Amino acid sequence: xxxxxxxxxxxxxxxxxxxxxxxxxxxxxxxxxxxxxxxxxxxxxxxxxxxxxxxxxxxxxxxxxxxxxxxxxxxxxxxxxxxxxxxxxxxxxxxxxxxxxxxxxxxxxxxxxxxxxxxxxxxxxxxxxxxxxxxxxxxxxxxxxxxxxxxxxxxxxxxxxxxxxxxxxxxxxxxxxxxxxxxxxxxxxxxxxxxxxxxxxxxxxxxxxxxxxxxxxxxxxxxxxxxxxxxxxxxxxxxxxxxxxxxxxxxxxxxxxxxxxxxxxxxxxxxxxxxxxxxxxxxxxxxxxxxxxxxxxxxxxxxxxxxxxxxxxxxxxxxxxxxxxxxxxxxxxxxxxxxxxxxxxxxxxxxxxxxxxxxxxxxxxxxxxxxxxxxxxxxxxxxxxxxxxxxxxxxxxxxxxxxxxxxxxxxxxxxxxxxxxxxxxxxxxxxxxxxxxxxxxxxxxxxx
Amino acid sequence: xxxxxxxxxxxxxxxxxxxxxxxxxxxxxxxxxxxxxxxxxxxxxxxxxxxxxxxxxxxxxxxxxxxxxxxxxxxxxxxxxxxxxxxxxxxxxxxxxxxxxxxxxxxxxxxxxxxxxxxxxxxxxxxxxxxxxxxxxxxxxxxxxxxxxxxxxxxxxxxxxxxxxxxxxxxxxxxxxxxxxxxxxxxxxxxxxxxxxxxxxxxxxxxxxxxxxxxxxxxxxxxxxxxxxxxxxxxxxxxxxxxxxxxxxxxxxxxxxxxxxxxxxxxxxxxxxxxxxxxxxxxxxxxxxxxxxxxxxxxxxxxxxxxxxxxxxxxxxxxxxxxxxxxxxxxxxxxxxxxxxxxxxxxxxxxxxxxxxxxxxxxxxxxxxxxxxxxxxxxxxxxxxxxxxxxxxxxxxxxxxxxxxxxxxxxxxxxxxxxxxxxxxxxxxxxxxxxxxxxxxxxxxxxxxxxxxxxxxxxx
Numbered sequence: 001x002x003x004x005x006x007x008x009x010x011x012x013x014x015x016x017x018x019x020x021x022x023x024x025x026x027x028x029x030x031x032x033x034x035x036x037x038x039x040x041x042x043x044x045x046x047x048x049x050x051x052x053x054x055x056x057x058x059x060x061x062x063x064x065x066x067x068x069x070x071x072x073x074x075x076x077x078x079x080x081x082x083x084x085x086x087x088x089x090x091x092x093x094x095x096x097x098x099x100x101x102x103x104x105x106x107x108x109x110x111x112x113x114x115x116x117x118x119x120x121x122x123x124x125x126x127x128x129x130x131x132x133x134x135x136x137x138x139x140x141x142x143x144x145x146x147x148x149x150x151x152x153x154x155x156x157x158x159x160x161x162x163x164x165x166x167x168x169x170x171x172x173x174x175x176x177x178x179x180x181x182x183x184x185x186x187x188x189x190x191x192x193x194x195x196x197x198x199x200x201x202x203x204x205x206x207x208x209x210x211x212x213x214x215x216x217x218x219x220x221x222x223x224x225x226x227x228x229x230x231x232x233x234x235x236x237x238x239x240x241x242x243x244x245x246x247x248x249x250x251x252x253x254x255x256x257x258x259x260x261x262x263x264x265x266x267x268x269x270x271x272x273x274x275x276x277x278x279x280x281x282x283x284x285x286x287x288x289x290x291x292x293x294x295x296x297x298x299x300x301x302x303x304x305x306x307x308x309x310x311x312x313x314x315x316x317x318x319x320x321x322x323x324x325x326x327x328x329x330x331x332x333x334x335x336x337x338x339x340x341x342x343x344x345x346x347x348x349x350x351x352x353x354x355x356x357x358x359x360x361x362x363x364x365x366x367x368x369x370x371x372x373x374x375x376x377x378x379x380x381x382x383x384x385x386x387x388x389x390x391x392x393x394x395x396x397x398x399x400x401x402x403x404x405x406x407x408x409x410x411x412x413x414x415x416x417x418x419x420x421x422x423x424x425x426x427x428x429x430x431x432x433x434x435x436x437x438x439x440x441x442x443x444x445x446x447x448x
Numbered sequence: 449x450x451x452x453x454x455x456x457x458x459x460x461x462x463x464x465x466x467x468x469x470x471x472x473x474x475x476x477x478x479x480x481x482x483x484x485x486x487x488x489x490x491x492x493x494x495x496x497x498x499x500x501x502x503x504x505x506x507x508x509x510x511x512x513x514x515x516x517x518x519x520x521x522x523x524x525x526x527x528x529x530x531x532x533x534x535x536x537x538x539x540x541x542x543x544x545x546x547x548x549x550x551x552x553x554x555x556x557x558x559x560x561x562x563x564x565x566x567x568x569x570x571x572x573x574x575x576x577x578x579x580x581x582x583x584x585x586x587x588x589x590x591x592x593x594x595x596x597x598x599x600x601x602x603x604x605x606x607x608x609x610x611x612x613x614x615x616x617x618x619x620x621x622x623x624x625x626x627x628x629x630x631x632x633x634x635x636x637x638x639x640x641x642x643x644x645x646x647x648x649x650x651x652x653x654x655x656x657x658x659x660x661x662x663x664x665x666x667x668x669x670x671x672x673x674x675x676x677x678x679x680x681x682x683x684x685x686x687x688x689x690x691x692x693x694x695x696x697x698x699x700x701x702x703x704x705x706x707x708x709x710x711x712x713x714x715x716x717x718x719x720x721x722x723x724x725x726x727x728x729x730x731x732x733x734x735x736x737x738x739x740x741x742x743x744x745x746x747x748x749x750x751x752x753x754x755x756x757x758x759x760x761x762x763x764x765x766x767x768x769x770x771x772x773x774x775x776x777x778x779x780x781x782x783x784x785x786x787x788x789x790x791x792x793x794x795x796x797x798x799x800x801x802x803x804x805x806x807x808x809x810x811x812x813x814x815x816x817x818x819x820x821x822x823x824x825x826x827x828x829x830x831x832x833x834x835x836x837x838x839x840x841x842x843x844x845x846x847x848x849x850x851x852x853x854x855x856x857x858x859x860x861x862x863x864x865x866x867x868x869x870x871x872x873x874x875x876x877x878x879x880x881x882x883x884x885x886x887x888x889x890x891x892x893x894x895x896x897x898x899x900x901x902x903x904x905x906x907x908x
Contacts (some may be wrong), residue, residue, distance in 0.1 A: 007679070018470050020726070045793075045796035045797075046789065046792055046793050046796060049792050049796065050792075070789065071785055071786055071789060073785075073786035073789060073790060074789045074790075074793065077789060077790040077793040078793075079794075079817060079819075079820060080800070080820050081820075083819045088488075093797050094793065094797055094799075097793050097797050098793060138822065227844070227869070228841075228844065229844055229845070230787055295612050367785070397785075408472070414549065419692050435601055435602055435603045435683045435684065435685055435706065435708060435739060435743075436603060436604065436682055436683040436684075436704060436706060436707060436742065436743035437603060437683070437707065437708065437740075437742060437743045437745065438683070438684040438685065438705070438706020438707060438708065438846065439706070439708055439822045439846055440708075440844050440845070442684045442685075442688075442705070442846070442848035443705075443845050444846075
């Protein structure tokens with residue numbers, strides 16, 4: 001007999017997966033949550049701690065999940081000094097406390113840097129997604145082969161669900177963002193290429209040097225030295241030189257991409273990238289006298305996230321869509337976060353649909369209580385329990401302020417949805433804070 | 449219902465509920481009158497009201513104000529105490545204690561020492577002081593009153609009293625930008641002054657208003673050298689980053705930067721059980737000031753000793769952090785969940801040892817390197833070091849107060865601590881006490897506030 005968990009996960013590619021009322025799924029989800037909880041509580045020490053502190057021994061209602069949610073910071077709770085000093089065995093023991101796999105017993109002799117440490121772990125099927133933030137400790141999220149498969153394949157099928165475009169290997173794939181050497185991101189890309197890219201040409205990749213975790217580490221280490229006051233002026237100067245060189249590299253890469261887009265205008269395209277890059281590319285193509293009817297009208301676009309601090313004209317989306325022949329319905333947008341394993345695709349009514357194997361948890365701002373969502377759209381801190389996660393705990397409390405609605409969506413489907421307005425609480429804090437207490441972080445200038 | 453926060457504009461109380469705001473920390477709503485920028489800016493064509501008022505007279509008036517601020521008899525301060533509980537995270541009892549002690553800043557001795565430590569000859573505040581060079585040329589000098597915006601800190605409700613005193617002592621034209629966590633106290637103090645003498649030039653030199661920090665409509669308009677000479681900022685954070693954009697020739701920022709403080713404890717602490725208890729109590733007192741919201745509150749303890757000894761110290765420190773004090777509550781708001789999680793993970797790994805609890809009653813974390821997060825909400829990170837000299841490596845330009853035990857080691861360490869960026873050493877247990885007239889954040893602020901005007905009288 002298949003378990004509740006298996007039943008839910010088997011819905012991954014089902015056409016009607018985003019069309020079940022939340023209440024109908026709840027019993028199955030709670031059962032599956034218990035299945036996860038029972039195995040994980042013995043594997044993840046932090047979960048055991050939380051369960052004890054919250055007096056949770058089984059998950060009888062969604063409320064029982066609230067004290068068991070992990071914040072993003074959980075995945076950066078190691079000592080930065082261990083990373084900087086290359087204490088890989090200690091890092092392994094840390095990873096073990098927030099993951100389901102055994103990372104502590106490994107042999108890390110001969111490991112020289114973070115990239116090598118991650119490679120060594122991956123040899124044993126223990127994947128680590130390292131976030132690319134450069135202004136602080138990177139988060140490290142453990143994942144297994146199962147997670148990478150599930151994430152990349154559910155992304156492909158979400159794309160098809162949202163755009164109506166089935167995998168057909170009949171498009172040219174354009175990767176218009178920087179590439180990272182994070183295996184999870186690479187797998188996501190490979191799955192899209194495998195599903196949609198035609199063999200008649202090579203997938204295009206914006207020609208920027210790959211962002212390696214090692215490169216990120218060197219930025220973090222320099223920042224740490226600046227903070228300590230031990231960085232030499234010449235080290236800072238070298239860093240500034242590299243940053244400037246990287247900017248020049250971006251301009252050249254953009255010019256290359258513009259050329260390639262124009263050359264490929266008669267092919268069916270599968271574009272991927274962020275608005276902050278897509279807009280200047282569209283503007284560049286326009287400047288060269290192309291756009292609109294020069295491109296096919298059935299191209300697709302995969303994008304996500306906001307503007308990431310970029311300032312673009314109000315009509316940036318129209319410009320990108322109309323330049324590249326991307327009709328509104330063939331633009332795939334999704335909401336997700338590093339800590340969950342599942343993308344939530346946006347429907348034509350502009351709402352993000354939560355998959356049946358993910359429990360949407362509308363929380364109060366401190367993240368302590370579940371909010372009543374019976375009366376429709378509720379403003380909340382987003383919490384999720386992603387039942388698909390295998391390599392770590394699926395309970396996540398996000399830093400996002402969203403609205404959640406558990407009623408039917410205007411697009412006609414049932415099931416929980418997240419509204420289009422998503423803001424980070426951190427960005428809401430505003431400019432009103434003034435306090436005499438603070439840290440050295442306020443004294444470290446620049447991108448280092 | 450909304451709380452009403454009146455303005456005080458150049459001696460006049462302005463009431464009105466036309467604008468609604470939300471306080472930053474607790475999300476309470478409060479209403480203010482409409483901000484009329486023309487009213488709060490005194491044109492440069494008018495001489496400052498305090499220009500010809502003798503310093504001694506100003507000090508008399510401030511001393512009288514200090515007496516009138518007595519919480520038992522002052523209805524404005526009493527009302528403020530009630531209002532503040534809606535907007536300020538500090539417990540009512542701590543705010544009450546602050547209101548009771550802050551008027552000491554307005555004692556004569558304290559005010560006079562502020563002046564004498566800032567100005568070699570305080571007569572420069574009262575008029576033109578003449579000096580003569582070897583050739584007989586005379587230079588006349590005056591510490592001319594500045595036009596100042598004071599951006600008051602949100603975490604110290606009585607801090608405005610010190611700012612009002614500073615603004616009055618330099619005879620400035622003062623605009624106080626109140627924080628959303630306390631849009632009340634400054635006006636209550638100024639009202640008290642106005643009741644003593646509504647026409648007093650000190651009263652006419654003061655305005656206190658609120659706008660939401662970062663409001664470009666206000667800040668782009670008024671942060672100009674034509675209107676103000678100095679912006680005095682008590683603290684750091686997004687509010688400062690906003691102000692920095694408007695600085696330029698003629699408009700200077702005098703910033704009391706965001707700071708952290710630490711304790712250094714030598715192995716002499718283990719000489720007797722009594723000493724250990726006393727020093728732990730002193731470190732606890734330094735750590736918990738304003739429930740650790742203050743810059744001078746200790747966050748890290750660097751300690752010499754064997755692990756078992758340090759464990760004893762940690763256990764006692766955790767006990768002592770859990771008690772009620774004048775400026776701290778037994779149960780502070782609990783540390784943020786990120787801190788709790790990080791500590792829980794480290795503890796599960798056996799990397800740190802933990803005493804106390806995660807509930808705001810006090811948490812002590814022993815480690816061999818400082819933790820990466822900033823300890824807050826009554827959290828102390830006890831870091832074992834081979835010797836206090838090694839702890840100097842952890843001192844940086846953000847380090848303010850450094851409490852030391854035994855006292856004798858202050859003198860050994862202080863030059864190194866200053867070179868690393870530290871600003872003040874003291875005996876552990878006295879972080880919140882100051883010798884009057886001392887510098888703050890390594891500067892004598894009053895002499896930087898004034899507009900040093902010179903009249904060079906050279907006979908050619």
